[in-house]
Amino acid sequence: MRFFHASSRRDVLLASGTLFAWAHLPKLAHAEGRDPRFLTIILRGALDGLAAVAPVGDPNWVSLRGDNALLLDGKTPALKLDSFFALNPAMPNLHHMFQASEAIVVHACATPYRERSHFDGQDLLESGLPNPAMSDSGWLNRALTSLTPGGRVDPRGSKAFAVGPVTPLVVRGPAPVLSWSPQKVMPASEDTVKRLLDLYRQADVKLASAMEDNERLMAIQHSGEMAQKPGGPAQVRGYFAEAAGMAAKFLAQPDGPRVGALALDGWDTHNNEGIANGRLSQLLGALDAALGAVKTGMGPAWRETVVVLVTEFGRTAHINGTDGTDHGTATVALLAGGALKGGRVIADWPGLRTADLYENRDLKPTTDLRAVLKGLLKDHLRADERVLAENVFPGSKGVRPLAELVS
Amino acid sequence: MTARGEETAALALHRFGFGPVPGSIVAIAHDPRGALLADLERPAAGWLSARMPSSEQAARAVFEFRAEQQAKQKLAQRAAKEAEAKSAAQATSDVTKAALAPAPPGPKPPENKGPQLPQQFIENEAQARFDAAIDADIGFVERLVWFWSNHFCISADKDVAMVGAYEREAIRPHVLGRFAEMLQAVERHPAMLFYLDNIRSMGADSIAGINGDKGLNENLAREILELHTLGVRSGYSQQDVTSFANVLTGWSWVDPGEPEHGGEFVFVKLLHQPGDQVVLGKPYPDSGATQGRAVLADLARHPATERHIAHKLACHFVADEPPPTLIDKLANRFKETDGNLKEVAKTLVTADESWTPRRTKLKPPSQWIVATLRLTGGQRPVAQAASNMDVTRVGVTKWPIGRTLAVQAALGEALWRPPAPNGWPDTEAAWIDGVPHRLDVANEIAGRLPAGLDPLTLLDSGLGPLASRDTRETIARAESRNQALALLVMTPEFLRR
Numbered sequence: 001m002r003f004f005h006a007s008s009r010r011d012v013l014l015a016s017g018t019l020f021a022w023a024h025l026p027k028l029a030h031a032e033g034r035d036p037r038f039l040t041i042i043l044r045g046a047l048d049g050l051a052a053v054a055p056v057g058d059p060n061w062v063s064l065r066g067d068n069a070l071l072l073d074g075k076t077p078a079l080k081l082d083s084f085f086a087l088n089p090a091m092p093n094l095h096h097m098f099q100a101s102e103a104i105v106v107h108a109c110a111t112p113y114r115e116r117s118h119f120d121g122q123d124l125l126e127s128g129l130p131n132p133a134m135s136d137s138g139w140l141n142r143a144l145t146s147l148t149p150g151g152r153v154d155p156r157g158s159k160a161f162a163v164g165p166v167t168p169l170v171v172r173g174p175a176p177v178l179s180w181s182p183q184k185v186m187p188a189s190e191d192t193v194k195r196l197l198d199l200y201r202q203a204d205v206k207l208a209s210a211m212e213d214n215e216r217l218m219a220i221q222h223s224g225e226m227a228q229k230p231g232g233p234a235q236v237r238g239y240f241a242e243a244a245g246m247a248a249k250f251l252a253q254p255d256g257p258r259v260g261a262l263a264l265d266g267w268d269t270h271n272n273e274g275i276a277n278g279r280l281s282q283l284l285g286a287l288d289a290a291l292g293a294v295k296t297g298m299g300p301a302w303r304e305t306v307v308v309l310v311t312e313f314g315r316t317a318h319i320n321g322t323d324g325t326d327h328g329t330a331t332v333a334l335l336a337g338g339a340l341k342g343g344r345v346i347a348d349w350p351g352l353r354t355a356d357l358y359e360n361r362d363l364k365p366t367t368d369l370r371a372v373l374k375g376l377l378k379d380h381l382r383a384d385e386r387v388l389a390e391n392v393f394p395g396s397k398g399v400r401p402l403a404e405l406v407s
Numbered sequence: 408m409t410a411r412g413e414e415t416a417a418l419a420l421h422r423f424g425f426g427p428v429p430g431s432i433v434a435i436a437h438d439p440r441g442a443l444l445a446d447l448e449r450p451a452a453g454w455l456s457a458r459m460p461s462s463e464q465a466a467r468a469v470f471e472f473r474a475e476q477q478a479k480q481k482l483a484q485r486a487a488k489e490a491e492a493k494s495a496a497q498a499t500s501d502v503t504k505a506a507l508a509p510a511p512p513g514p515k516p517p518e519n520k521g522p523q524l525p526q527q528f529i530e531n532e533a534q535a536r537f538d539a540a541i542d543a544d545i546g547f548v549e550r551l552v553w554f555w556s557n558h559f560c561i562s563a564d565k566d567v568a569m570v571g572a573y574e575r576e577a578i579r580p581h582v583l584g585r586f587a588e589m590l591q592a593v594e595r596h597p598a599m600l601f602y603l604d605n606i607r608s609m610g611a612d613s614i615a616g617i618n619g620d621k622g623l624n625e626n627l628a629r630e631i632l633e634l635h636t637l638g639v640r641s642g643y644s645q646q647d648v649t650s651f652a653n654v655l656t657g658w659s660w661v662d663p664g665e666p667e668h669g670g671e672f673v674f675v676k677l678l679h680q681p682g683d684q685v686v687l688g689k690p691y692p693d694s695g696a697t698q699g700r701a702v703l704a705d706l707a708r709h710p711a712t713e714r715h716i717a718h719k720l721a722c723h724f725v726a727d728e729p730p731p732t733l734i735d736k737l738a739n740r741f742k743e744t745d746g747n748l749k750e751v752a753k754t755l756v757t758a759d760e761s762w763t764p765r766r767t768k769l770k771p772p773s774q775w776i777v778a779t780l781r782l783t784g785g786q787r788p789v790a791q792a793a794s795n796m797d798v799t800r801v802g803v804t805k806w807p808i809g810r811t812l813a814v815q816a817a818l819g820e821a822l823w824r825p826p827a828p829n830g831w832p833d834t835e836a837a838w839i840d841g842v843p844h845r846l847d848v849a850n851e852i853a854g855r856l857p858a859g860l861d862p863l864t865l866l867d868s869g870l871g872p873l874a875s876r877d878t879r880e881t882i883a884r885a886e887s888r889n890q891a892l893a894l895l896v897m898t899p900e901f902l903r904r
Contacts, residue, residue, distance in 0.1 A: 045886040119862070119888050134859050188850040192890055195881060196846065196897055202877045204899035206835070207842060214843035268886035 022177055022259040027150030028382035036339060036380050037251045037305040038259045039294065040140055041244070042168055043287075044122055045267030047311040049331030050363060051275040052091075052284060053105050053345070057084035060352040068275050068319050076276045081105065085345045089276065090285040093292040097336050098343055104335040104405065106372050107347035110313060110365035116327035118268070121312030126169035128370070128393045137173030139392050140261055143377050144175040146387040168263040178257055189266050190232060237286040240264055244290035248297025251305070259381070264290075267311060270324040291336055303338035306380050306406060310369060316361050317352060328362035333372050339380060341407045368399045375402035412436035414872040418764070419443055421873075421904035422724060423756060425546035426778030429868040435545070443756040446547040447749055453548050453582040455575055457535040462572035462598055465528050466663040466670030469568035472524040474664070522809070525567040532571020533822055534808045540777045551582050551752060553773075554723050559593045559635060560830040561602040563823045568663070569598035569670070570823045586716065586746035587707035594631060594703055597660035597672050603627035603828065606659040610680020613656060623680075628652035630828045636706040638715035647687055653680040654691060654699050707746055713738040719833075720751070725761050726768060727834045733760035766873075766903045769835040772818035774904075775845065776811065779896045782869040783856050814848050846897055853892035862891035873900045
């Protein structure tokens with residue numbers, strides 16, 4: 001007996017939340033006549049920093065990554081940033097911003113976490129704690145708690161946004177935060193489907209065949225617009241752009257919130273990473289489109305905006321046996337926004353010879369991500385340096401805020 | 408506790424209950440069967456504590472609501488017409504129908520504030536039902552409630568007012584009682600009489616049948632024989648169906664528009680076919696309403712009924728093709744105890760056949776949703792605020808009842824809306840195509856979970872030793888907690904029972 005089911009996974013439309021925002025003005029910054037906007041984007045799954053921003057000037061680059069090394073004169077040429085670094089060609093928007101002094105790349109950057117578990121790594125990235133430990137608040141929320149609110153930006157108060165179900169740890173905590181959910185939702189990603197299918201193939205052939213049939217059905221249903229398939233590249237692109245664009249729209253309003261955060265998943269590229277043409281390229285393209293949507297959505301407020309994109313850790317320097325990369329250590333932090341002193345790659349470059357690598361396998365961290373975040377919170381939002389060292393990133397007194405990031 | 412005990416405990420919770428909550432595998436590992444038997448002995452097992460309107464009250468309230476809506480529409484139409492044709496001749500209006508539901512003209516009340524009354528009834532009833540399943544320690548008795556409710560299903564698509572109350576009134580009181588009593592309660596319940604078209608069925612030789620043009624409706628009689636008791640192709644004839652339908656003529660309800668007794672069961676002698684009837688070879692003298700009760704009493708203890716129920720129970724709890732020896736045991740117990748359903752349930756959990764380690768049953772969507780919500784912290788569906796706009800201290804998780812119902816419907820098993828009187832199917836073949844859709848639901852639920860849920864801890868809580876090494880690795884290697892949690896409730900071990 002066959003019964004009615006939704007005809008494809010896409011039809012099971014579910015609300016899901018993305019944007020979380022603080023509904024106040026930061027008072028100190030406001031007193032200086034500024035009206036800063038700050039958006040944090042968490043990239044979950046560990047972004048391959050060497051694939052996003054390639055050290056094309058490093059003499060060991062090509063021998064390290066071989067065919068997977070992005071080059072200025074490659075088949076898909078990388079976008080030149082300076083004499084040493086080049087950007088993944090999937091990110092033209094970020095490249096334009098960089099050229100317009102609206103973007104900064106911080107390379108060989110990492111949180112203090114030195115193990116390789118996603119769960120712990122993400123916790124540490126978002127909690128701001130020096131060690132993996134259960135935390136019920138994130139650094140962004142604690143930073144907001146420390147700021148003197150200059151009054152609610154939205155006089156209508158509590159009715160500004162819908163409840164969003166997905167709450168990144170980075171914004172959890174005592175400071176009340178608004179949340180918003182897009183109507184459209186990201187179905188489970190292709191990566192999640194693949195992982196499940198792998199398990200079903202090992203353990204339960206009937207479930208595997210149901211999953212395969214469904215994927216085939218969707219492929220037929222969406223043939224001609226193959227990329228539109230649920231969880232597929234076009235949908236990821238649409239979702240990233242909608243989430244980020246909506247975030248910008250809220251942050252741009254005169255009475256909108258000033259600080260927001262959202263999380264974008266899917267960066268765990270163990271197999272067939274597709275740096276120049278495949279999966280990672282599509283994801284970076286989606287991220288780049290999202291950045292474009294933020295800039296457009298911010299309008300004139302873009303010049304007072306900083307967007308920071310961070311991930312829990314990097315990936316192995318070498319390509320693994322399945323054309324992907326495994327969990328690593330240092331990676332990039334990407335900063336964009338009109339408030340930045342941009343057009344720079346900030347890196348104390350550790351080198352790529354085996355001896356230069358962390359544990360002979362990962363890009364070695366030379367910049368503490370907390371220094372970047374502290375620099376932004378201090379200079380952009382006017383958070384207090386002592387509070388940053390004690391409450392926001394506890395135990396980070398020795399990690400000085402990176403100066404001169406914002407103009 | 409031994410791993411063996413925990414494995415049996417996990418099996419017990421998934422197969423006979425609504426799935427583990429954190430800690431429950433360990434809690435019952437010393438005696439999983441004993442824990443199931445104890446679930447049957449809880450005082451007030453199967454009853455809901457929530458106070459809700461009876462089916463008659465609900466039927467009258469929904470009737471009044473609809474009449475008021477109709478009157479409002481008429482008034483609005485009338486106003487529009489009058490405005491349109493101010494200079495034209497006076498339109499005649501049909502006042503007789505409006506008189507049925509007098510609604511004083513006045514300012515329009517605000518529209519669309521939350522769900523309308525009929526939907527409110529459904530949501531409140533659904534909420535109480537989900538709460539009972541999610542809050543249960545094990546949920547064996549609740550599973551039995553769901554089983555019997557589906558066996559004797561009606562549909563909200565036909566009558567929205569009574570569907571939740573029906574389950575509370577006709578199913579729950581008897582779920583550990585006698586089958587014969589449940590059968591009587593179900594078949595004379597107004598919701599069933601309406602659902603299977605008996606309220607206007609009349610004998611050809613009844614007073615109403617002679618005076619009117621309408622006659623017998625066999626629907627209820629046929630479904631009682633085919634679905635509720637003997638089972639299809641179990642030896643009854645068309646003549647049996649017709650005779651039984653004659654017996655049941657007169658079983659009806661008071662029209663819900665009647666303000667005092669509307670919606671109640673009533674035996675209408677004017678509809679009843681006079682005379683004796685022979686059903687399955689046995690003559691039943693005409694004794695009015697009790698003629699039908701006598702037939703039902705015999706059907707309840709018919710050998711075909713025993714086997715039909717035994718097979719269905721075994722199929723529901725153990726395997727799509729259950730071991731014949733298990734069916735024998737259940738049917739025998741049913742016979743020995745004159746259909747004592749608690750004793751039958753005990754046999755179900757004490758029979759060795761019920762404990763096969765092969766977990767081939769696929770949880771239908773509704774059970775899977777409950778199992779997921781139980782494992783992930785007992786978040787229960789909550790009544791939705793009139794507006795979904797809100798500010799929250801983030802970390803608060805909400806899973807509105809309306810959303811639960813929508814998700815369950817999207818997965819193909821709309822609560823209390825089965826497509827036909829045979830209820831929702833109970834086999835893998837019916838549900839396996841829909842499994843991929845569950846992944847998006849899993850994804851959403853995972854996204855709503857509170858901070859700090861550790862996927863591997865939850866894996867132990869939810870599956871214990873049932874989790875294979877591959878499953879464990881898949882969860883451990885997930886890209887994020889959300890992904891891990893979504894994968895966890897989609898593993899074969901969690902989908903099956």
